Amino acid sequence: MENLFLKVEDREFGPVSLGELQNLVMEGSFAREDSVWSESIDEWIPAENVVELKNVFYKKEGNGHYKQKIYAVASGKGGVGKTIFSSSFGVGLATMGQEVIMVDADFGGANLHTCMGILEPEFTFFDFYSLQKDSLNEIVLPTPVDNLKMISGACGTLGIANPKYFQKQRFVRELKKLHADSIILDLGAGSGYNTIDFFLLADEKIIVMTPEPTSIYEAFGFIKVCLIRELNRKLRKFPAALEILAKDEINKPNKIKLTIGDLLNEVEKKDKAAYEIFKTTLDGFRPKLILNQVKNSADIKEGKAIQGAVLDLLCVQLDFLGYISDDQKVKEAVRNMKPFILDAPGSRAAQDLTALIRVGLLGKKGFKEILERRRWRKHVESFAREYPEKDLLKNATICSQNCFYWGDCEYQDGGGACRVRHMEPVLTELALTT
Ligand SMILES: Nc1ncnc2c1ncn2[C@@H]1O[C@H](COP(=O)(O)OP(=O)(O)OP(=O)(O)O)[C@@H](O)[C@H]1O
Ligand SMILES: [Mg+2]
Structure with missing residues (x-):
């Protein structure tokens, strides 16, 4: 990103390069909540909402690991x-x-x-x-x-x-x-x-x-x-x-x-x-x-x-x-x-x-x-x-008395979508080995 303008409280300044911004962040003069403007954004928005600036605030450590x-x-x-x-x-x-x-x-x-x-x-x-x-x-x-x-x-x-x-x-x-x-x-x-x-x-x-x-x-x-x-x-x-x-x-x-x-x-x-x-x-x-x-x-x-x-x-x-x-x-x-x-x-x-x-x-x-x-x-x-509206019930097994685990399942929720379907292979394997 080029030609960034910054706003801290009501004070505007710039343009600054990414490197200069990084220095301002490190010395504590600019925070992720403060606003930025650039030609491509064309409005003042909090810096933390700009994807390209993320690494400026979440700097990774020298070993390439995240500072989590x-x-x-x-x-x-x-x-x-x-x-x-x-x-x-x-x-x-x-x-x-x-x-x-x-x-x-x-x-x-x-x-x-x-x-x-x-x-x-x-x-x-x-x-x-x-x-x-x-x-x-x-x-x-x-x-x-x-x-x-x-x-x-x-x-x-x-x-x-x-x-x-x-x-x-x-x-x-x-x-x-x-x-x-x-x-x-x-x-x-x-x-x-x-x-x-x-x-x-x-x-x-x-x-x-x-x-x-x-x-x-x-x-x-x-x-x-x-x-x-x-x-x-x-x-x-x-x-x-x-x-x-x-x-x-x-x-x-x-x-x-x-x-x-x-x-x-x-x-x-x-x-x-x-x-x-x-x-x-x-x-x-x-x-x-x-x-x-x-x-x-x-x-x-x-x-x-x-x-x-x-x-x-x-x-x-x-x-x-x-x-x-x-x-x-x-x-x-x-x-x-x-x-x-x-x-x-x-x-x-x-x-x-x-x-x-x-x-x-x-x-x-x-x-x-x-x-x-x-x-x-x-x-x-x-x-x-x-957020995608999924028709979860369409593909899911419905929890009912017909289920083998009815009465034993901690997620039993009659009429709701079954929450343990992915366990089937594990349970089948167990049933075969016992
Ligand atoms: N703020 C709330 N208002 C209403 N119901 C709630 C609220 N918080 C939790 N519940 C109810 O409590 C249930 C259990 O919640 P959750 O599964 O998050 O508990 P948990 O502590 O993770 O349980 P576990 O110890 O089994 O892992 C939820 O399914 C929901 O019905
Ligand atoms: Mg839990």
């Missing part, structure tokens, strides 16, 4: 909205100009692909796990949204639910080679070691919770086991500290009799170096909370309550990112197999998510941001109009 940010989305309790959040979050980041890959890392019950309207993914994680594909980049699938790609999980494949150590290492290594600015890991429910380890490797650790006692209890438990695993790892060279961390009173999944603060005090008495590492680990461990399916303002208080408990008992700062309303439109979007931000961009839930991404996750505030957010929402709405 990994987001992990976890819960504790299942069915709280991790997958529907991940898919709409992916759309949100992609429509802001980032290159995004969503990874279905729920190895036991993959279903992110169905949220994106893909019934039978061409490749799944199974192709990588079974060594048929060497790299994760080879199993990345396109989605109907520009800049948004995904890796589909291998639903129902025995063995994958609990990958072996070397498979896990290979996965983590490959994850870092993915060609994306943002990677979103949609994790499975529960506190299995794999889920915990994927959660811990992420740059942004997001917990989705609903305002119900079981969900809150399990979210707290999940944060606790993740923290203890991280502390064990960081303190592995300090046997006295490890002994203190191994106490039953902190590890049993019942009422906490000892707080992390108590353990910290004990460690301080035994080993000053371990104490310093302990403290740094607590400061660095900053999970983020999203409250989903909120029905009223009393529900929002649950977010505040768990924040207090996590700080008191675990000495950890849990950042509250925001909430998403309980909204019938989300359920309809699930049935339409579309991310809700595209199926119902004007819905309460979509608006909540918009605010949550821009303000909570990306930290954008202020008047300029309000205008920008409006423009972005319009952009998402135009995407929603263009």
